[in-house]
Amino acid sequence: MDPIRPLRLKGKNHGKLKFFAGVLVFILLSVGLFFWKSTSNTSVVNFVLNRGGSLEADRGRVNILLLGIAGGRHDGPNLTDTIMVASIDTKSHKTDLISLPRDLWVDEVKAKVNALYEIGLARGNGLSFAEEEIGKILGIEIPYAIRLDFSGFTKAIDTVGGIDVDVTRAFDDYGYPVEGKADDLCGNEERVINIDEAMAKELGAVPGEQRVLIGPDGKIATSSGSLDKNLQYSENQVLQLFPCRYEHISFEEGLTHLGGEMTLKFVRSRHGTNNEGTDFARSARQQQVLQAFKNKVLSFDTLTDIGKMTGLARTFGASLDTDIPQNKYLEFANLAKNISGIKSYVIDSKGKDPLLVTPPAGLYGAWVLIPPGNDFTKVRQFVSDILSGKMEATPSAGSTTLTTSPLRASPPARQP
Numbered sequence: 001m002d003p004i005r006p007l008r009l010k011g012k013n014h015g016k017l018k019f020f021a022g023v024l025v026f027i028l029l030s031v032g033l034f035f036w037k038s039t040s041n042t043s044v045v046n047f048v049l050n051r052g053g054s055l056e057a058d059r060g061r062v063n064i065l066l067l068g069i070a071g072g073r074h075d076g077p078n079l080t081d082t083i084m085v086a087s088i089d090t091k092s093h094k095t096d097l098i099s100l101p102r103d104l105w106v107d108e109v110k111a112k113v114n115a116l117y118e119i120g121l122a123r124g125n126g127l128s129f130a131e132e133e134i135g136k137i138l139g140i141e142i143p144y145a146i147r148l149d150f151s152g153f154t155k156a157i158d159t160v161g162g163i164d165v166d167v168t169r170a171f172d173d174y175g176y177p178v179e180g181k182a183d184d185l186c187g188n189e190e191r192v193i194n195i196d197e198a199m200a201k202e203l204g205a206v207p208g209e210q211r212v213l214i215g216p217d218g219k220i221a222t223s224s225g226s227l228d229k230n231l232q233y234s235e236n237q238v239l240q241l242f243p244c245r246y247e248h249i250s251f252e253e254g255l256t257h258l259g260g261e262m263t264l265k266f267v268r269s270r271h272g273t274n275n276e277g278t279d280f281a282r283s284a285r286q287q288q289v290l291q292a293f294k295n296k297v298l299s300f301d302t303l304t305d306i307g308k309m310t311g312l313a314r315t316f317g318a319s320l321d322t323d324i325p326q327n328k329y330l331e332f333a334n335l336a337k338n339i340s341g342i343k344s345y346v347i348d349s350k351g352k353d354p355l356l357v358t359p360p361a362g363l364y365g366a367w368v369l370i371p372p373g374n375d376f377t378k379v380r381q382f383v384s385d386i387l388s389g390k391m392e393a394t395p396s397a398g399s400t401t402l403t404t405s406p407l408r409a410s411p412p413a414r415q416p
């Protein structure tokens with residue numbers, strides 16, 4: 001009998017893909033600009049004129065594996081929540097992001113793809129192991145990788161003194177998750193009880209021995225269940241049953257100064273009022289933050305402040321694991337600053353002829369995704385079509401273009 005899994009509110013992650021892509025650009029710019037300020041005049045000339053050592057490319061594209069972990073007090077700290085490859089055309093500088101679901105099964109290592117980095121760490125080669133295995137899946141060479149702790153981006157915003165964001169619509173979110181509280185039962189208690197026919201009918205559960213949640217009043221607090229699972233909760237009931245897991249956050253309309261922690265809440269909020277709980281609204285907020293952070297990093301005050309630039313390099317250094325050689329930082333920064341657009345694609349199980357399917361759970365001991373027949377040929381062809389320009393980003397995958405806008409003076413920002 002499986003234990004109850006404390007539920008987490010679900011949402012699509014396309015916005016996170018775009019946000020992570022933008023963060024990559026600013027990591028490379030920030031580290032590259034800091035390194036630029038610390039090198040000789042010859043290195044500066046090489047950077048400006050795009051000379052120096054060349055980056056490893058596969059068919060005219062530089063491929064970078066991007067792995068994201070939540071950071072902070074979380075279970076499985078080295079399991080990757082975000083897994084994607086950024087493929088940058090060295091001539092046009094157009095970039096394709098290809099995202100893999102974390103439940104994708106890698107039969108060769110008998111584990112999900114989100115465990116590759118962790119397995120590699122145990123073997124002493126976390127990034128290179130993940131690069132090799134994911135490269136096999138996609139049919140491309142991946143010479144570089146970056147593992148980012150998202151808490152590092154939060155610290156980076158604090159390092160530059162925060163950012164000013166124009167909140168276009170005021171909103172409240174009464175279900176923002178509190179870090180470290182995802183499994184807190186909030187005064188409830190798990191028990192194993194025997195459910196008779198009458199109780200099963202009332203609860204919509206399966207008769208027999210079940211692990212249930214008992215509320216402070218001594219009554220069964222769980223809601224109806226399915227025929228093959230223990231009692232489960234709806235999203236609204238999660239908020240009611242486990243109030244200690246969530247906090248109320250609020251943002252007022254107008255120009256607002258945000259520190260790192262509030263910026264993270266601003267971009268991650270999924271249940272905002274006033275139509276701010278949609279994927280579109282969240283993506284718009286994330287783009288606002290990226291633009292504001294870019295403006296702050298590339299402002300005269302930041303670029304001429306060696307303390308801030310050093311702080312950015314240290315912050316990213318503490319939150320990053322990368323195998324990019326230091327002597328390639330300038331080339332990467334030059335590549336990043338010329339990116340003209342980013343399109344994102346998702347390898348998933350949607351559509352009439354899906355790239356991935358869900359096999360019976362008993363075959364792998366867990367819920368996983370595999371290609372039909374466990375053959376990655378179609379996946380590799382899909383990737384090849386993307387990189388050769390034969391396929392455009394679909395509405396479900398989404399696309400975005402990161403552009404640079406001129407800096408302009410703004411009125412004093414309000415504190416949240």
